[in-house]
Amino acid sequence: MKKIMMIGSALIVLSSSAFASQARLLALGMNETDNEGMYYISDSRNIFLNVANINLYPNQAEFDWGSTGQDASITGTPSPSNSTLISSTSPKAQGGAFKKYGEYVFGLYYGNESNTSSLLRVAGTSAASSLNFSGATPSSKMLQTADNQIDVFFGGDNGTKWAVNGLYSAGKDESRNSKDSAYTVRGGLIGANWDTHLNLSLGSKSSSNETINHAALGLGTTTVAQEFKGKFGVHAGGSYLLDEKNRIFGYVKHYGWEQSDSYNNYAALKAAGAGTFGTFSGQNGTIKGDFTSYYLGWGRDFDVNNGDKLFASLAAKKTEINLNYTTKTEVRTLVIPLVLGYEAKATDWLTLRGSVVQNIYGTKDNKKEENLNPVAKSLIALNYGANGKSTIANSTAVNAGATLVFDQLSIDGLIGAVGPTGTNGSKKGILSASNLETSVGLTYKY
Amino acid sequence: MKRNVLVIAGLAVLSTSAFASKARMEALGQSSTRGSEYLSDSRNIFRNPALLNSTKNYIVTEWGTTAAAGADDSVLAPRAEGGFFREMGSFNYGLYLGNDGLDNGRTTSGFLTQDNGLDLFLSGDMGVQWGAKVHYANAKDESGTVAKKNTAFGLGLGVVSGDAEGYLNVDLSDKSEGNTLLAANQYKLKPSYLVGGSYKWSSVTFFASYEATKADLTIAAVTTTRKSSEIVVGAGRVHEINPTARVITDAHVSIADDTNITGTGKTKTNKIPVTLGFEADATSWLVVRGNVHQNVILGETKNTAGKKTTNANSTTVDAGATLNFGKLKVDGSVGTTDSTGAATATSKKGILSTSNLMSRVGVSYWF
Numbered sequence: 001m002k003k004i005m006m007i008g009s010a011l012i013v014l015s016s017s018a019f020a021s022q023a024r025l026l027a028l029g030m031n032e033t034d035n036e037g038m039y040y041i042s043d044s045r046n047i048f049l050n051v052a053n054i055n056l057y058p059n060q061a062e063f064d065w066g067s068t069g070q071d072a073s074i075t076g077t078p079s080p081s082n083s084t085l086i087s088s089t090s091p092k093a094q095g096g097a098f099k100k101y102g103e104y105v106f107g108l109y110y111g112n113e114s115n116t117s118s119l120l121r122v123a124g125t126s127a128a129s130s131l132n133f134s135g136a137t138p139s140s141k142m143l144q145t146a147d148n149q150i151d152v153f154f155g156g157d158n159g160t161k162w163a164v165n166g167l168y169s170a171g172k173d174e175s176r177n178s179k180d181s182a183y184t185v186r187g188g189l190i191g192a193n194w195d196t197h198l199n200l201s202l203g204s205k206s207s208s209n210e211t212i213n214h215a216a217l218g219l220g221t222t223t224v225a226q227e228f229k230g231k232f233g234v235h236a237g238g239s240y241l242l243d244e245k246n247r248i249f250g251y252v253k254h255y256g257w258e259q260s261d262s263y264n265n266y267a268a269l270k271a272a273g274a275g276t277f278g279t280f281s282g283q284n285g286t287i288k289g290d291f292t293s294y295y296l297g298w299g300r301d302f303d304v305n306n307g308d309k310l311f312a313s314l315a316a317k318k319t320e321i322n323l324n325y326t327t328k329t330e331v332r333t334l335v336i337p338l339v340l341g342y343e344a345k346a347t348d349w350l351t352l353r354g355s356v357v358q359n360i361y362g363t364k365d366n367k368k369e370e371n372l373n374p375v376a377k378s379l380i381a382l383n384y385g386a387n388g389k390s391t392i393a394n395s396t397a398v399n400a401g402a403t404l405v406f407d408q409l410s411i412d413g414l415i416g417a418v419g420p421t422g423t424n425g426s427k428k429g430i431l432s433a434s435n436l437e438t439s440v441g442l443t444y445k446y
Numbered sequence: 447m448k449r450n451v452l453v454i455a456g457l458a459v460l461s462t463s464a465f466a467s468k469a470r471m472e473a474l475g476q477s478s479t480r481g482s483e484y485l486s487d488s489r490n491i492f493r494n495p496a497l498l499n500s501t502k503n504y505i506v507t508e509w510g511t512t513a514a515a516g517a518d519d520s521v522l523a524p525r526a527e528g529g530f531f532r533e534m535g536s537f538n539y540g541l542y543l544g545n546d547g548l549d550n551g552r553t554t555s556g557f558l559t560q561d562n563g564l565d566l567f568l569s570g571d572m573g574v575q576w577g578a579k580v581h582y583a584n585a586k587d588e589s590g591t592v593a594k595k596n597t598a599f600g601l602g603l604g605v606v607s608g609d610a611e612g613y614l615n616v617d618l619s620d621k622s623e624g625n626t627l628l629a630a631n632q633y634k635l636k637p638s639y640l641v642g643g644s645y646k647w648s649s650v651t652f653f654a655s656y657e658a659t660k661a662d663l664t665i666a667a668v669t670t671t672r673k674s675s676e677i678v679v680g681a682g683r684v685h686e687i688n689p690t691a692r693v694i695t696d697a698h699v700s701i702a703d704d705t706n707i708t709g710t711g712k713t714k715t716n717k718i719p720v721t722l723g724f725e726a727d728a729t730s731w732l733v734v735r736g737n738v739h740q741n742v743i744l745g746e747t748k749n750t751a752g753k754k755t756t757n758a759n760s761t762t763v764d765a766g767a768t769l770n771f772g773k774l775k776v777d778g779s780v781g782t783t784d785s786t787g788a789a790t791a792t793s794k795k796g797i798l799s800t801s802n803l804m805s806r807v808g809v810s811y812w813f
Contacts, residue, residue, distance in 0.1 A: 304813035305773050310505060312530070338543070340530045342505045342811040346771030354507045354809050356528025358543035358562055366589075388589015393561050396544030397512045398526035400809060416509045420789040420802050428789060429509040429524035431778055434801040 021045065021412035021441025022064055026088055027401025028311060029339035029355035033115045033383075035086070039195075039239040039249035040299030040313060044443070047107075047153065047165075050197040050238075052188035054107050054153050055161040058100035065440040066091035086115055088414060089425030091439045098153065105163070107153030113169070116255065117182060117230075118145040119383070120291060121206050123323065123376040124228030124259035127282030128269060130373035134213035140375055143206040143228050144180040147171040161190040178208030182230075196238030201255060204230030212263075217272035224263045231256035237295070249315075250296040260286040281325065281371045289323040299339075311341035314360070319384065325371040331384045335392060336361040354400035362392035398427075402437060408445040413437020465768065466506045467777035467808025472521060473766025474694060475721035475737035479519075483644050484651035484682035485694060488531070488810070491540070491567060493642075494604035494613035495577030498531060498569035502538045505530045506810040518549045521782060522789050524806045531567065538577075540567035546583060547598060547620065550661065552633050556626035558596040561585040575606040594624040598635075612643035617659075628666065636660040642678070653698070654679045670709060676702035682721075690727035694737070696720070699744070711750035717757060718744045727770075736765035763794075767804065773812045778804025 022035045025045050030038050037046035037053075044057035067090065086092045096109025121143045129141045146169040155163025165186040172179035182204045188197040207227035214220065237251025263269075266282040297315020304310055314336065321331035341355035364385040369377050385392065404411040418435045419426030466488035468478035476482035481490030488501035510524030519525040529542030542565040552559050560583040569577030581600030587593070598620040604613035620635035642655025660673040680698020687693055697720040705712040723737030741760040748754045769776040783802045784793040 302813075308773070308811070308813070310530075310811075310813065338541075340505060340528065340541070340543075342774075344771070344774045344811050346774050350771070352771065352774055352776070352809070356505075356507045356526070356543050358564070360564070362562070386589060388587070390587035390589050391561070391585045393585060393587075394512050395562050396526050396528075396546075398507045398509050398528050398544075400507065400509060400807075416807060420783045420805065421787040422801075427509065427511045427526070428522075429511075429778075429806045430783075430789075430802050431509075431776065431804040431807045432801060433803045 021062065021443065022091075023088075023401050023412045023414050023437070023439040023441050024353065024403065026439065027353045027355060027399045027414055028341040028343065029313070029337075029357045029399065031337065031357065033119070035115075038299070039237075039297075040247045040301065041311060047109075047163075048112060048186075050188035050190065050195050051153060051163040051165040051186040051199075052155060052161045052190040052195065052197070054098055054105050054155045054163050055157050055190070058098055058105040060443055060445045061095070061097040062441060062443045063095035064091060064093065065442070066093040068093055086113070087425075088417060088439045096151070104154065104156045107151075107165075109151040109153070111149055112151060113146045113149050114182075116253075116291065117201075117204060119379065120204075120230070120255065120257055120289070121145050121180075121228045122379055123289065123321075123372060124206070124226075124257065125373050125376065126224050126226040126261040126263050127373035128214070128222075128261070128263035128266065129208075129210075129212050129224050129226060130375045131214070131269075132212045133216045135216060141176070141208070141210060141212060142375060143208060143226060144171055144173065144178050145206070146180065146182045146204075149182070163188055176208050176210045178206070178210065180206035184233075193241035194238065197236065199235040201230060201233030201235075204228070204233070204257070214269065214272070217269065219265065219268060219272055222263070222265070224261070226262065227258075227260045229258045229260075231258070245300040245302070246298065247300060248296075248298050250294075252295075253293040254290065255292075256288065256290040258286055258288050281327075282373065283325050283371065287324050289321070291319075291321050293317065293319045305344070308344040309342070311339065311343070311355070313337075313339045321380070321384070323371060325368065327368050327371065329368040329371045331364075331366045331369070331380060333364040333366075333384050333392070334362070335359045335395070337395070349405050351403040351405065352400070353402070354398065357395070357397045357399075359392055359395035362395055363390070364392055365389040404437075410443050411437070411440060412443070413440040465775065465777065466501065466504060466810040468508055468519075468524070469766050469777045469779045469804070469806040469808050470735065470768070472806070473735045473737065473764045473779060474723045474725065475696070475739045475764065480640075482682070483642075483653035483655075483680070484646070484696065485684060491531075491577070491579070492545075492565075492602075493615070493640075494606070494611055495567050495579040495602050496569055496575045496604035496606045496611065496613070498538045498540060498567050498577050499571050499575040499606065502531050502533050502540075504810050504812040506808060508544075509807040509809070517553065519546075521779065521806055522791065522793075529565070536570055538567075538569045541565070542567070545581070547581075547600075547617075550620075550633070550635070551663075552622055555631075555633065555663070555665065557622035557624070557631070557633050558585050558587060558594045559622065560596060560598045560620065563598070577604045578602065590626070592624045592626060592629050594622070596620075596622040609646035610643065611645075613641070615640045625665075630664070630667065632662075632664045634662045634664075636662070649685070650681050650683045652681045671707040672705065673707060674702065674704040676700060692725045694721070694723040694725070697742070706750075713750060714748045715757070716744050716746060717741045717760075719760070731770045733768040733770060734765070735767070736763065738763050769804075775810050775812075776804070776807060777810070778807040780804060782806070 037049035046053040094111030098107035125143045131138045132141045149169040151167050153165045167184035170181040183202045186199040209225040233255035235253045239249035241247050264284040295317045299313030302310040316336045319333045323329040338360050339357045343353040346352045369387050400416045401414045417438045419428045471478045480493040490497045507528035510526040527544035531540035546563040547560040563583040565581050567579045579602040583598040586595035599618040602615040617638045622633040625631045638659040640657040644653035655678045658675045663670045682696030685693045703714045720742045721739045725735035728734045739762045745757040746754045765781045766779045782805045783789045784795045
């Protein structure tokens, strides 16, 4: 009898840890800029939060469906769509494989480009270059964001699970005289009732020296040299299991950078009507910026109905972004989201999950976003709110997802994310059979 | 044999009481906001929080948009909402997120409306079942030239004793200060209430309620006071055809008025809506339901000039379904989108769409 109970417990643990995708965690309320995982829900996505998690998912391949990424130079009115952020409505193709050899686990993962890195490089782009208004509409020439990223993992278990990960990304476009590179190392440990990680950004650089054309504004062509140069960045945190279920967690993220812009004719650019695309200042020269986020919270799961789970968490997250223009740009947000979620095995082949999230407290106090280039301004406003002090409106969100299970193969995805006519992201309470799942992630265990 | 009958009866009760969604209520012709006076559904706790004693230990998520700034929840534009309800010793508690109340015309005037609403529930059974709920919402926006804010408090109390129940829901305040034009402009809801009760006699539930609302709208130092009231008296019945199917009927008299005290006078609406509906377990995993609803004998509005007009086109048909996965239930409306997939005010065209399998989906998980 005792043996049967032990096997049953093992199966429950297996079933809860067998899932693996961004879509699953998004359905359960993950709201991180880089979708790097959650401290209190077991999922292979957590390897990007604490790399030691590869020891929990040693023999599997996973593939997140999506596009090949967005071009950094897009024709159209400067807007967040000119950016390269990954979201549930525009997922990016990425994936990798992990394998245990002897006592060690190795892994290789492609394409997990960081949204935070992209956000900062967008913010670091010259305002003049982000317009490049030569024809009927602007054709933004943004700094290149990280591309073709490779993550290599190596870990083991000596009683304490450990792992390290190296990240490398580089690209160049000689037609634009532009190039970029990024290097990061991550390290993590998982003990019996604790885990900790230290993720270090050792280098992040993107530059270009290309001709931009403001003929439509009567200003002709000029060459703009611009550079984003990341300083030492750190993402350190961990969690502690207070008892069987209750876990507290927290992290600090800090990234600093310098951005330079050689364009020196902003007064004329604005006078010529470039402000049509949003009030902006632009600034010649080099300025410094920094991004800091503090996160502290509690989370737990509840075992119900023989293997299903409920989840709850309450956490405070404070984010500060500073750009030292002549008049400083400041972004300040403080949110305390409450997340309630469930995950249930509907049938042998179908697991359904969902969550409701709302800020119990949420404020922002942002200043001088007009200093930013028009693309960055709209992107910051989308993610952190526009200028001014206010509560954060409409924070209540409901997400849902499903996993189709075929033995070792599982297909995760979001459900209910499309509108009645099939528009992804247009949530209208529709269960669509046409777009059965979105942000699909496929996992195969071997 | 007796034991088998008891088990079947128990399962039937379980299957009817385990539903929990706005979509189900609408498909059966009931209020999606406050639930039903006579049908068991967890939405009823928004009318009478004492009913939390009979619907507990579940989590519910109502799918919808997060960006409905100030817009009322509706079939076509559902609002993301959800909550968690659990038994704790001899008490039950609950937390519901996103119940942002009603716009009451404030959005068009540029006021902030209720946002990030939070409802807390507590109930118990001391021979008489009792329950209470507290509603709170708070929002401010100082980013524009005019600072705007909204604060709302509400309180609900209810009791259930045998076949009788009573409830009182009070909106203690709902105040929006400052709109896009002036900081001094404001919308102020005076204490407003809904009081009512029901009694189940034989298989018929008789119910009555009275709702009174009063609000001041101040624009450019001119205050317009409006008040409205509605008296509802009716009866409803659930007829169990067999253990897997039910027919529901209800009728009520509604006498309502909406008065602009400051200006144009009173509008009165009297009607007798009658609902005929059904709910049947089509298979072990599918429940289908629907209703036809129409004003009968009485259905007219008298305008401020005293002219009466029949309320046109009161006949409506709604349908819904539940995908039943044991403890997990996926409720939704069906037939609400047209052949192009569009969901508009006129998109009901008699289409059973497999693309938009369900709309206004609500998922509940019972534990």
